[in-house]
Amino acid sequence: MEASLEAKLDRRVRDLLAQMTLDEKIGQMTQAERLAFNDQNPVTDIRDYGLGSLLSGGGSTPAGNTPEAWRKMVDEFQKQALSSRLGIPLVYGVDAVHGHNNVYGATVFPHNIGLGATRNPNLARLIGRATAEEVSATGAQWTFSPCLCVAQDERWGRTYESFGEEPEIASSLASIIDGYQGNPGRPGTVLATAKHFVGDGGTKFGTSTNPNYLLDQGDTQVSEEELRERHLPPFKAAIKRGVSTVMVSYSSWNGTKMHGQKYLLTDVLKKELGFKGFIISDWHAIEQIPGDYAYQVRTGINAGLDMIMVPFEYKKFIATLKAEVLAGNVPQSRIDDAVSRILREKFRFGLFEHPYSSDRYADEFGGKAHRAVARKAVQESLVLLKNEGGVLPLDAHRTRVLVAGTNADDLGNQTGGWTITWQGKSGKNTVGTTILEGIRQTVDTRSTVDYVKTPTAEQSAGYDVGIVVVGETPYAEGVGDRKDFPLKAEDQTAVDNVCGATKCVVIVVSGRPLIVTDRVNKMNALVAAWLPGTEGQGVADVLFGHRNFKGKLPITWPKAAAQLPSHKDDAGYDPLFPYGFGLKY
Structure with a gap:
């Protein structure tokens, strides 16, 4: 800030302070x-x-x-x-x-x-x-x-x-x-x-x-x-x-x-x-x-x-x-x-000159321009942790896709805590696009996208690819403190059944790395999507190759909760995926 502006601020503060009881x-x-x-x-x-x-x-x-x-x-x-x-x-x-x-x-x-x-x-x-x-x-x-x-x-x-x-x-x-x-x-x-x-x-x-x-x-x-x-x-x-x-x-x-x-x-x-x-x-x-x-x-x-x-x-x-x-x-x-x-x-910040609200940005609230920024943020935040056999990017043409998992079609889980309420809430909590909706909007009309939250092995068969979206439900602050964070039982079942029946991509929607070590070998691809917010289309953009992966792990992905806390400079550092890891196509 220029010295003259600083001096003006100081003078205004002194003048008002002198009048106050x-x-x-x-x-x-x-x-x-x-x-x-x-x-x-x-x-x-x-x-x-x-x-x-x-x-x-x-x-x-x-x-x-x-x-x-x-x-x-x-x-x-x-x-x-x-x-x-x-x-x-x-x-x-x-x-x-x-x-x-x-x-x-x-x-x-x-x-x-x-x-x-x-x-x-x-x-x-x-x-x-x-x-x-x-x-x-x-x-x-x-x-x-x-x-x-x-x-x-x-x-x-x-x-x-x-x-x-x-x-x-x-x-x-x-x-x-x-x-x-x-x-x-x-x-x-x-x-x-x-x-x-x-x-x-x-x-x-x-x-x-x-x-x-x-x-x-x-x-x-x-x-x-x-x-x-x-x-x-x-x-x-x-x-x-x-x-x-x-x-x-x-x-x-x-x-x-x-x-x-x-x-x-x-x-x-x-x-x-x-x-x-x-x-x-x-x-x-x-x-x-x-x-x-x-x-x-x-x-x-x-x-x-x-x-x-x-x-x-x-x-x-x-x-x-x-x-x-x-x-x-x-x-x-x-x-x-x-x-x-x-x-x-x-x-x-000009509160004395303009203390009352303005509708100047009312049209921008939740509008296309801001959602485009959010979609770009989702695209760049995704971290590709595994891509066995080049299963990703997916083909959007003439393909049969099974989508499964508790977080595939849940906007509240996708947005996480501090959304509408302090702790957040599962379900349709605000205006946005789930990952499932983004997938459906990305494939062509000759493709089929079926969604079964927890499919059986029989239901999982016959597809070109399965996309299993797993993860956490919302929490905030100490309410989210945990001793361990494995996949939920129904997500474990979905991974087992889908990945046992067809090529599978597992997407983790969570506020931290989850323990997936016991199932990572079953997965053809693994993606960390964190808590992406309202623009689930950004996930589909990258899965189907419209954008490449850019994200790098900002935090160590442990093999087991017993390793925690774990940092890249620790002696005997042996994570599932190290800090800074991230693949591309």
Whole structure:
């Protein structure tokens, strides 16, 4: 940013900060969930408490869940913020982590693990831009993306949110931030969030503070040298790209919750790395800091948190922080620093000039141009792991195809978690094309495509080729933590019967490598399709040779769960397919 623009921003921030009371400052540091407003908490609280931000958590949508309904909702909230004494606009945040995935009909892109397979920074930038336009079409101005975690253990339920097991991939694909933020303040740009700072991909199995989880929200037990070498580089890349916000991880570093790590949040992130934006906490995360609520609040704020995501207890947080400031437990200078950072980004992104929503990108929402980008992303994300006898590419002419498997015709499984709802859901959850539909649209009229989810051996006979699409059902965060991840029993049966009767191609639709070692010799071809999103046509494009395979494994594919965690530099490294592996035609 030019020095003159920086100076102008600083001046505007100083001028506004000088007019603010302590109550107004603390209000700016508070983020509430839209569902917090009800009969007990009227929407006028946004005005009366001067709230700085609202969010929609996963699945938190207005009635109808259309772009129009979103714009109306956000504008109503914004009207309250602008009616406060100083008229400071709020910034509305959403978990648009693979497209604007909460909204029905949005373009849903491959999850990050698939983008990591593409190794294509320009494609990531295009995805960021398309997502920003769709977010803008709903009136929101902030996405909690990208996740820059460097996943070290496939048993982690957030593996698919990672671009891969090596920091170079996430550092490169931080280019998605350029797409989100563009030229800040111009139409179709939104604030981006680098998350989760720092080391959430490296937690040790069995250390989670959540009794229902195995890895998520656990403890990253590594030296500072390893933390800096493996987990910090993507955040450096994000800061160089001017990322507006950083979200802190639920996880701990060597026993101390990241939300209370002053050294990392203030000394490293803000001072050493020069981060100028603001730090946002995760959902209810300060409450995981040991101690009573007052201790949790002052510890988090003093550590360097600038805005606190307190979904439903915003009044309690505001009262507590004010009491801590008045008691001298939180310095006024810390409050002023936090609010200055928040205001700076609001000025930078033009929220004061253009606080209300626009329908400028309404026609692009879920439109052909964005879906074309998503289809290209699917094509480039596919990784060919085996192609015995050159069974691929398939012939689209005068061919008899049997399609089987639980994930062949299930859009919800294909899009995965963080789609319409937090955990995602199997079935027809939004607008898109399944892999089966893509296959049917690719073959010519003289061909036959039959679909039997779990065919018998007899049903599998007599075809030119069988395509078995297997994999996971949706999950998100620690709900997806697993000790092992074999194929489902019905998918095992489908592979056995189809591959025993005809030439077969097995496609794995999942958020991580699945254990297929006991059946890989039965398969003529094996393809990792990750979680491709709404554009299943992209899979068919490559299977039938309209595009070649480009993807390379962004993460090690193990032979057995007993090998985990497994990395390319480990002694005795012996995976089924190594990191970086990927065939072509």
